[in-house]
Amino acid sequence: MNWAARRLSGRMHYAWISxxxxxxxxxxxxxTRATPSVMMLPLEQQFGWSRATISLAISINLALYGLTGPFAAAAMQRFGVRPTLLVALGALATGVGLSALMTAPWQMILxxxxxxxGATGVAAITLAATVVNRWFTSHRGLAMGILTASSATGQLVFLPMLAAITERFGWRPMVLVVAAAAAVTLPLVAWLLPERPADLVLRPFGEAPDAPPPVPVAQKNPIALAFGTLGMASKRRDFWLLSGSFFICGASTNxxxxxxxxxxxxxxxxxxxQGAGLLAAMGVFDLFGTTLSGWLSDRFNARVLLFWYYGLRGLSLMFLPHAFGIDFYGLPVFAVFYGLDWVATVPPTVRLATDVFGKESAPIVFGWVVAAHQLGAAFAALGGGMLRASLGTYTVATMISGSLCIVAAVMVLRINKAPRAMQALAT
Structure with a gap:
């Protein structure tokens, strides 16, 4: 194992360093995923591209981000987390850097x-689920909450700065900054991310000393493994409820x-x-909200947590069109309310996927659930742009998004819930 990881492993449990x-x-x-929202107006002004055209590229990005997830999780089982991630990060840095040269819509789409x-689909929530399941026996919800919150923190760190760079220097220098940020993570992964606790002669965090060693995972073709897991999961109602609710989650957020x-x-x-600052403020609140959600999912019923998360998100979206008309208080109230709930759904969703499908299959199953999330995101990115182009306003799209969240709040109450007859037998 790398010397840097071995030196750090003696100071605290390496699960937290991972x-x-x-x-x-x-x-x-x-x-990187947030960057196109900053590019939308500059590209519209410089090239005359419509928001519907730009939204098409973003929707493809979001869809591939999700569809890559289950295959990435399977590749991590077959080839290892570190090699898979290094290839993806190299492609990500290269692709973002090349986008500074684009002058036509097809280049943005490509x-x-x-x-x-595709590259961000590897460095995604499925990566977090894989690492948490490998390194933690206890405190999984908290660890997953911290990692999920990084999505919001990404907006916090990048968006205002990127918007300021774009406003002063243009969008091309801005994408080069994003490419450099992706490149910086390459040596961190190469030097400091072991595959499993056993590589450092450790047990997962919270595992009992007398626990049996993990059963070796069969080395299967990643594509066959991903589709085989999908075939198994698709026979369960819970998979479709998880996927359907996460479709709405993606549609209403990313x-x-x-x-x-x-x-x-x-x-x-x-x-x-100012718009980027509003997103960044939401990111601050989500950093706390999602971390708290992880802590709560270790202690409370995940279905009930999701019911409240989706319901409150739907109400906040229905409030948004009115928030612009309320001086001073309107948008800050929305930012706090919506921000606390931005990706708080992830820890309890991972908890339910693990409870239903087991520790080994859960990351790949969750990868397919994330695929549904991103298909929902692609649907909303394109649909929102088309509705804005045709109606001249975002109000209708906002109300549709809020209504879908209310539907999701009802759906999640049925996940991992035994039929009444089985409950009666259990008692």
Missing amino acids: VGVVFLVLLAAAG VWGVLVG GYIGTHLIAMCADHGMTEV
Whole structure:
């Protein structure tokens, strides 16, 4: 094992150091995924591309980000976390850097849609689920909450700075900064991310000393493993409830608010920096909200937590069109309310996937659930842009997004819930 990891492993349990490394990777990937929302207005002004055209590239990016997840999780089982992640990060840094040369819509679709979308799909929530399941027996919810919060922190760290760079120097220098941030994570992964606790002669955090060693995982073809797991999971109602609710989660966060909020703010006379600042403020609150959600998911019923998360998110979205008309208080209230809930759904969703499908299959199953999340995000990114182009306002799209969240709040109550007859037999 690398000498740097061995030196650090004696000072604290290395599970937390692995969490720190993955946090930084997810941070850089989150900043990269957020970049197109900053580019939307400059590309529209420089090239005359419509928001519907730009939204198409973003929707492809979001869809591939999700569809890559289960195959990435399977590749991590077959080839290892570190090699898989190094290839993805190298492709990510290269693709973002090349986007500074684009002058036509098809180039944005190819680079930001296909290349960046596929690469960020590896450095995604499925990576977090894989690392947490390998390194933790207890405190899984907390660790997953911390890693999920990195997505919000990515917006916090990157968006205001990127918007300021774009406003002063243009969008091309901005994408080069993003490419450099992705490149910086490469040596961290190479030097400080072991495959498993056993590589450092450690047990997972919280595992009893007399626990039996983990059963070796069969080395299967990643594509066959991903599709085989999908075939197994798709026979369960819980998989479709998890996927359906996460489809709505993606539609109401990354796809709609993450893609269109800056442009929505511009429709109401705000600058890009102000819109990015609003997203960053939401990121601050989500950092706390998602970490708290992880802590809560270790202690309370995950279904009930998701019911409240989706329900409150739906109400906050229905409030958003009115928030622009309320001086001073409107948007800050939305930022706090919505920000606390941005990706708080992830820890209890991972908890339910692990409870239903088991520790070994859960990362790949969750990868397919994340694929549904990103298909929802792609649907909302494209749909929001098309509705804005045809109606001249985002109000209808916002109300649709809020209504879908209410539907998700009802759906999640049925996940991992035994039929009444089985409950009666159990008692």
